Amino acid sequence: MTPPKPASRPDKVSLWRYFKLFRKDILSAQPHRLYRAWMAEFRTPFFSSYLINQPELVDKVLKKQPDQFPKSERISEGLRPLLGNSVFLTNGKTWKRQRRIIDPAFDGGRLKDTYPAMLDAANAAVERLRPLAGTELECEQFTSYAAADVIFRTLFSVPIDHKIAAEVFDKFHRYQRAQPLLNLAALFPLPKWAPRFHSSETKRNAKEIRFLIKQLTADRAKQIAAGCAPNDLATKIMTTPDPATGQCFGQDEMVDQVAIFFLAGHETSASALAWTLYLMALYPDWQDNVANEAQSLFDQGFTTIPRLKLSRDVFREALRLYPPVPMMVRENTCPVTFRDRVVSEGSQIVISPWHLHRHERLWENPDAFDPARWETENGRSCQRDAFIPFSAGARVCPGAGFAMIEGPLLLSMLLKSFRFELIEGREPVPVAHLTVRSKDGIWLRVRER
Template identity: 65%
Template sequence: MSLPPKPTARAPRVSLWRHLRLFRTDILSAQPARLYRAWMAEFRTPFFRSVLVNDPALLRLILNERPRDFPKSERIGVGLRPLLGASVFLTNGAVWERQRRIIDPAFEGGKLRESFAAMRAAGKAAVARLAPLADGRAVEVEAQASHAAADVIFRTLFSIPIEHETARATFEAFHTHQRSQPLLNLAAFVKGPSWMPRLHSRETRRTARRIRALIAGLVTARAEAIATGKAPPDLATKIMTTPDPETGERFSPQEMVDQVAIFFLAGHETSASTLGWTLYLMATHPEVQDRAAVEAMAFSGEFSGLSKLKLIRDCTREALRLYPPVPMMVRETTRPERFRDRALGRGTQVVLSPWHLHRHERFWDSPDAFDPDRWSRAETKDSARRAFLPFSAGPRVCPGAGFAMAEAAVLLAALLARYRFEAVEGSVPVPVAHLTVRAKDGIRLRVWKR
């Protein structure tokens, strides 16, 4: 069995401008192979200095022990601001802390159980959409995964299915935006004043405005429903009615648009990436798929049955390891630091790369292989603890991590119980980093009814 696709590493030495061009086009193939075994690597340009960190002690320092000293870098943020505004994904300091105080209660305790019905409904709808295509023809499953994940987030956030006019329009605009927006733009390389042009494409700016206008309409309608006591008890209502426990203030309509935009990005785009790659990996490993299908067909359909989907959970973990939706996170030093006996000045960019960490030769046996059974072996526990960051870690860990894992299990169980997926000969997806790790030209699989 061949290894899952992985971008070819760039040559060990290239010119600065060649590297920057590769980095802007696709950050995954712009990396040298040595980063898959290095504890730390440094990169200098005339515009900034950066270090990529794989050392577990440094990762723990940055994410868990001193997170306030390493805020998110604005170099990444400016590329995403047309869509995400001042969402919790991009903010730092007191602003971020206030946002998390309002958002976190919606994901705590038994809140996951309340979203389970929406996940199940979206799973059934995904099964129904595939039915007329499941005759052995090649189906672009990444698009199907996007559709299903968007359905989950709209049902969970606003109690509307993807077929709702506004939901469908938002989904279509987001698909266009995702393809037009590289992860990095000019500001990632040249840090300048706020008035400096950021060179977002016309399509990026147009689709971002369209998405935010659609979200604003949903937020306005929900605010009116809340005021009249007619709002459903979904995620949007919970967040819009939750006051900051320290100030008593709630999100303004503009702030809520920012947060819904990141919920859609995090709750739809990352889940779609994970689902698409998991289906591909199962299709190319039919013996694993057959075992997972048995598990799926035995699923009770009840929330309590999620804990029995162990192989499906491990297949999802392995897909997240090989194809982490957010391949790199960038922090910034706020004071002089010393990493592995190397002095770093204030403003140094610190790259935390799940893409490299999850395939790191010092942590994982056969790091490029799809092996979901590794998660049940004792030797994997240490690597999972030290070198597995699909949802970040520490105070900035994704609040929806548990939601995402449950969603993946529900959707995969629904699909595998009804359909068998086969690889299309000669069709190998190429991983690239847009807003998340996607396949350059989609993922095509043959689908059969079981």
């Protein structure tokens, strides 16, 4: 039994069919040959895109020459209404200044400080699930709520049922279902004055979310000024000056950053945890092993986290098979040669964790769920060279360490108390929204252990 794949992996795709599939679901549009190719070119009348799977090329773009390959403005267009000039979208000096302020909040010692809030959120998730034992559960909605609770508790020291937090969650849920992975501006060159084809619903939800976040940051600024702010991530970020300029984030820029923290820290974590629960139902022996590990290790504080080895390997394997962000796009700023082919300035460079993590020339049995692979020579090699769920290099997600604590913690706490089982006829089909989600949700039956 292998985990589900997208609706299709066509052998050959004409430009017209690719465009139709692309609009429906970017994952199903990808031909099978891309899971073996080191590089592929995709031409439009306006620009060329190059998918790169060869580890040396990925390393060059993400690690060795990141300034030559900034984030593509084409991809930024689709997220601009919500994220403004957040660290996820900016480039160059602006991005470097933002990272200098943000990174200290996510260092190792700071993550240890967030553990009690994460544990409270995990316990709250268990209690919310307890009345649902014996029923069929749509896991994506449940994990979205749990991950949002983690973010609000660690960022603003409030639970998800806080009035503003609950409103942000509700409006973001609508936003993420209405917003495709790629806006039309990603496919066609548009002048700055041209409309960006954002739906009225997308713009309205983004505006309302940003208004609510502005309320939270304004309240926190008052608490900081009064000397009574809680010692959480928001306080840390808002009071950390840029070591190069001595300036902190202004209020509007802090709204941008909180928007991406919520997007990256909630949407991606929810996707990863939901797919992990499905894989646990698909492989009940692994589920029992993780549950047994959790039974024996908890109630030891933060020292529990490094000892959740099985849970971490299972979560990592879910990230490999279902990377929350399936594709990343860079733009080269000057001509470059890849595999004896000249890639012209302005071309789009697509780095796809979805393909790289399932690449047939890199991974042993790439479509199989096998958490034990991480202890093999092939698994260790691929973890270094072909595993980038959080990107890599200078632009690696600052919350990567946060996610690798949150995911195994929530998984272990849930499996410690509950068993998740498959429902016949409800196999999920992965599609790309803002993250990799299931076309019709991930439905599992949940039972109390």
